Amino acid sequence: MEEPLEMPPGEESKPCSLSEELVTDPSLQVEISDAVSERDKVKFTVQTKSSLPHFTRPALSVVRQHEDFVWLHDTFSENDEYAGIIIPSAPPRPDFEASREKLQRLGEGNSTLTREEFAKMKQELEGEYLAIFKKTVAMHEVFLQRLAAHPVLRRDHNFYVFLEYDQDLSVRGKNRKELLGGFFRNIVKSADEALITGVSGLKEVDEFFEHERTFLLEYHTRMRDTCLKADRVMRSHKSLAEDYIPISVALGSLGTQEVRQLQTSFLKLAELFERLRKLEGRVASDEDLKLSDLLKYYMRDSQAAKDLLYRRLRALADYENANKALDRARMRNKEVKPAETHQQLCCQRFEQLSASAKQELTDFKSRRISAFRKNLIELAELELKHAKASSLLLRNTLIVLKGDA
Amino acid sequence: MAAEREPPPLGEARQPELEELEDGEDLFTSTVSTLESSPSSPEPASLPTEDISTNSNGPKPAEIILDDDREDLFAATEEVSLDSPEREPILSPDPTPAITPVTPTTLVTPRMESKSITAPVIFDRSREEIEEEANGDVFDIEINVSDPEKVGDGMNAYMAYRVTTKTSLSMFHKNEFSVKRRFSDFLGLHSKLATKYLHIGYIVPPAPEKSIVGMTKVKVGKEDSSSTEFVEKRRAALERYLQRTVKHPTLLQDPDLRQFLESSELPRAVNTQALSGAGILRMVNKAADAVNKMTIKMNESDAWFEEKQQQFENLDQQLRKLHASVEALVCHRKELSANTAAFAKSAAMLGNSEDHTALSRALSQLAEVEEKIDQLHQEQAFADFYVFSELLGDYIRLIAAVKGVLDHRMKCWQKWQDAQVTLQKKREAEAKLQLANKPDKLQQAKDEIKEWETKVQQGERDFEQISKTIRKEVGRFEKERVKDFKTVIIKYLESLVQTQQQLIKYWEAFLPEAKAIA
Numbered sequence: 013m014e015e016p017l018e019m020p021p022g023e024e025s026k027p028c029s030l031s032e033e034l035v036t037d038p039s040l041q042v043e044i045s046d047a048v049s050e051r052d053k054v055k056f057t058v059q060t061k062s063s064l065p066h067f068t069r070p071a072l073s074v075v076r077q078h079e080d081f082v083w084l085h086d087t088f089s090e091n092d093e094y095a096g097i098i099i100p101s102a103p104p105r106p107d108f109e110a111s112r113e114k115l116q117r118l119g120e121g122n123s124t125l126t127r128e129e130f131a132k133m134k135q136e137l138e139g140e141y142l143a144i145f146k147k148t149v150a151m152h153e154v155f156l157q158r159l160a161a162h163p164v165l166r167r168d169h170n171f172y173v174f175l176e177y178d179q180d181l182s183v184r185g186k187n188r189k190e191l192l193g194g195f196f197r198n199i200v201k202s203a204d205e206a207l208i209t210g211v212s213g214l215k216e217v218d219e220f221f222e223h224e225r226t227f228l229l230e231y232h233t234r235m236r237d238t239c240l241k242a243d244r245v246m247r248s249h250k251s252l253a254e255d256y257i258p259i260s261v262a263l264g265s266l267g268t269q270e271v272r273q274l275q276t277s278f279l280k281l282a283e284l285f286e287r288l289r290k291l292e293g294r295v296a297s298d299e300d301l302k303l304s305d306l307l308k309y310y311m312r313d314s315q316a317a318k319d320l321l322y323r324r325l326r327a328l329a330d331y332e333n334a335n336k337a338l339d340r341a342r343m344r345n346k347e348v349k350p351a352e353t354h355q356q357l358c359c360q361r362f363e364q365l366s367a368s369a370k371q372e373l374t375d376f377k378s379r380r381i382s383a384f385r386k387n388l389i390e391l392a393e394l395e396l397k398h399a400k401a402s403s404l405l406l407r408n409t410l411i412v413l414k415g416d417a
Numbered sequence: 418m419a420a421e422r423e424p425p426p427l428g429e430a431r432q433p434e435l436e437e438l439e440d441g442e443d444l445f446t447s448t449v450s451t452l453e454s455s456p457s458s459p460e461p462a463s464l465p466t467e468d469i470s471t472n473s474n475g476p477k478p479a480e481i482i483l484d485d486d487r488e489d490l491f492a493a494t495e496e497v498s499l500d501s502p503e504r505e506p507i508l509s510p511d512p513t514p515a516i517t518p519v520t521p522t523t524l525v526t527p528r529m530e531s532k533s534i535t536a537p538v539i540f541d542r543s544r545e546e547i548e549e550e551a552n553g554d555v556f557d558i559e560i561n562v563s564d565p566e567k568v569g570d571g572m573n574a575y576m577a578y579r580v581t582t583k584t585s586l587s588m589f590h591k592n593e594f595s596v597k598r599r600f601s602d603f604l605g606l607h608s609k610l611a612t613k614y615l616h617i618g619y620i621v622p623p624a625p626e627k628s629i630v631g632m633t634k635v636k637v638g639k640e641d642s643s644s645t646e647f648v649e650k651r652r653a654a655l656e657r658y659l660q661r662t663v664k665h666p667t668l669l670q671d672p673d674l675r676q677f678l679e680s681s682e683l684p685r686a687v688n689t690q691a692l693s694g695a696g697i698l699r700m701v702n703k704a705a706d707a708v709n710k711m712t713i714k715m716n717e718s719d720a721w722f723e724e725k726q727q728q729f730e731n732l733d734q735q736l737r738k739l740h741a742s743v744e745a746l747v748c749h750r751k752e753l754s755a756n757t758a759a760f761a762k763s764a765a766m767l768g769n770s771e772d773h774t775a776l777s778r779a780l781s782q783l784a785e786v787e788e789k790i791d792q793l794h795q796e797q798a799f800a801d802f803y804v805f806s807e808l809l810g811d812y813i814r815l816i817a818a819v820k821g822v823l824d825h826r827m828k829c830w831q832k833w834q835d836a837q838v839t840l841q842k843k844r845e846a847e848a849k850l851q852l853a854n855k856p857d858k859l860q861q862a863k864d865e866i867k868e869w870e871t872k873v874q875q876g877e878r879d880f881e882q883i884s885k886t887i888r889k890e891v892g893r894f895e896k897e898r899v900k901d902f903k904t905v906i907i908k909y910l911e912s913l914v915q916t917q918q919q920l921i922k923y924w925e926a927f928l929p930e931a932k933a934i935a
Contacts, residue, residue, distance in 0.1 A: 237766070259746060274903070395920065
């Protein structure tokens with residue numbers, strides 16, 4: 013089923029409020045100007061404006077798919093040079109499955125719905141589809157924009173290729189072996205981490221990192237839970253909004269058939285519920301954007317921060333091992349030189365990583381604080397707006413009904 | 418236990434009011450007289466339904482019920498102040514007799530077609546107006562059902578409810594009194610009222626439904642929220658049931674109702690149990706009725722009834738749909754409340770683990786706000802249910818009672834038709850006997866003809882009676898319904914407004930906290 017669904021024309025992509033530091037830096041501006049949904053694929057049009065010398069033209073435009081973004085992310089996270097950097101997490105896969113299923117079930121002819129109800133449900137579901145679409149575009153965009161804003165990451169060669177190469181990147185999705193491989197690597201990583209910290213008794217010398225580690229571990233877990241719960245609240249709001257549809261329709265038909273005295277009441281009520289539905293729907297989507305999305309994003313980002321800490325820990329372990337190896341070599345007085353070089357390299361790497369990590373983690377904190385601030389303020393303002401609108405609507409209806417009685 | 422029936426309230430309490438409305442008084446007196454004829458007449462309040470006019474059941478279609486041109490009606494009453502024989506108090510019969518239809522002795526030629534203003538209609542208006550003007554006394558009765566208390570243990574346990582009545586009506590012994598009643602007592606009351614009044618066309622409010630599951634939980638002693646909810650739901654339903662019943666002017670006069678409200682001891686109504694002999698008999702009768710309804714093909718010569726039948730059918734369907742949707746709303750709002758509570762807890766934990774002080778505080782505040790909002794949702798769900806959903810449920814059951822009453826009319830018609838058929842047969846038999854010349858059998862045949870002629874007349878009168886009663890009842894019902902719905906809608910909307918106002922307060926309090934994050 014071909015469903016070309018495009019972004020509403022003329023809609024500018026505002027800098028995503030999830031990540032504050034994305035100030036528009038004229039030397040490299042990236043945005044997703046357009047997106048088309050075809051079957052299971054979404055094609056994003058990535059536009060770049062840059063004054064940097066590496067690009068052949070000041071303005072570029074390429075079409076990319078989700079897999080390309082994932083590939084880009086993986087090249088970063090697998091690159092040892094960026095070990096000391098929090099790699100922006102890859103955007104989640106566009107998932108229209110649930111929404112599509114709902115639309116399909118609706119279309120399949122649920123004969124218990126009246127035509128009016130059907131039209132409204134369809135409208136509601138189409139709105140939902142569009143919202144998911146806009147979100148996935150935003151997620152992909154913010155990923156690129158963070159890369160573009162980062163002083164080190166923006167200079168990556170693969171990044172340029174991604175932005176400039178006008179042919180298909182032909183990045184094949186990970187096959188099963190690679191997926192499994194990735195899965196195992198994660199297990200190994202956590203096991204490794206446990207080993208490093210637990211068994212070998214690796215001492216964290218830096219208080220800052222010690223604190224960060226404990227903090228991040230707990231924070232990430234809690235965030236994941238809150239994210240889940242926020243999602244459920246949002247979905248409840250949506251069900252509520254959907255419930256208003258049959259109520260409004262039933263009230264409307266009662267209104268047309270009822271005795272004169274009750275007609276106004278029922279018709280007014282029907283109208284009221286229709287408008288309440290829209291308001292409730294907006295509450296749901298605002299909570300989704302300002303709260304759920306915020307939490308999801310920072311859950312992923314805190315995971316990336318945890319990964320960084322792990323890498324640093326790994327480097328520290330390597331450093332410790334190198335020390336031990338050097339000591340052993342000195343004792344045996346064999347191959348001291350290579351051991352020394354190795355130890356120095358490890359030391360350098362560790363110290364670089366630590367310094368970079370410290371900076372990154374501080375940035376992470378300030379990013380997080382300002383993102384939460386912005387989104388919580390916006391959430392409260394929007395909730396207020398909707399509550400005031402609902403209240404006004406209800407009070408006006410009451411005036412009419414009381415006057416009618 | 419039967420309370421001695423006092424003279425009809427009309428005679429006393431209404432005296433002052435009646436003076437204003439001379440015509441009304443005449444109407445009343447004339448009807449009172451006609452009731453003497455039937456010794457076992459149930460209650461004086463059926464007076465207004467008496468047919469004293471020349472026309473029986475042909476009021477204006479549809480609009481009569483809710484039209485408000487009192488002036489015309491009063492003008493008409495002057496014409497209709499017919500025979501006014503002396504008034505006599507109605508003595509109370511035994512409390513639970515089978516009711517013989519009250520029939521007027523005046524020779525009236527009933528007409529089936531629609532007519533312009535007729536007495537019964539006027540009756541409705543003037544009586545209702547009298548009631549409204551006599552505000553102070555007539556419907557001054559307030560019923561409360563409260564304090565559910567578990568009595569006994571195990572499977573023999575039951576809930577006892579306190580029924581408190583506050584009234585200034587003189588028919589009661591005191592102004593304020595209360596008794597303890599159990600659910601089966603309510604069912605027993607309804608059963609008695611239904612037996613007496615349903616088949617002559619009165620819309621008797623249905624009692625709340627039984628629930629084996631619900632009661633078993635309570636009996637077993639589960640102290641969880643679902644059984645408290647069940648008890649509360651039932652308490653509220655019982656209260657509404659009684660309030661509707663006393664609002665009915667005819668039922669209010671009933672001695673059984675009075676006994677129910679007043680006497681400290683009530684004989685246990687065993688016949689209300691589902692599996693008792695009476696219960697099974699009820700089920701069999703219901704099935705028989707259903708079959709009969711299908712086979713009765715009535716020649717409806719009165720458009721009003723046909724219209725009403727259709728109207729109530731439609732209304733029933735619509736209300737059921739709406740009810741189902743509102744029930745879904747209640748369910749989802751409860752879910753929302755639960756999810757909000759879970760989110761609040763989670764956000765609080767998140768706030769605790771956040772190391773930036775200002776953000777941590779903001780998150781904790783967010784958690785608090787969400788917790789309060791959860792409370793709000795719960796209260797709103799409560800309102801959704803008790804104000805809106807239960808009203809719809811009540812009216813679905815009430816409309817079933819209305820349909821029942823219309824069915825009784827059909828049966829009445831059927832009985833009348835059957836009598837006519839039998840009469841015809843008897844006449845034919847007599848004719849045959851005439852020819853065969855059998856004098857002894859002839860006499861018998863002539864007697865039988867007389868008997869059946871009377872029955873036919875009776876059948877016709879019964880039919881007219883019930884038609885008239887129903888017209889009046891439907892009028893009253895619709896008026897009540899409109900009032901009820903309007904009141905409930907406003908109450909419900911007010912609850913919604915309240916919720917939104919609270920939301921505004923909470924978010925306004927939170928906003929500075931969010932802004933304080935630095």
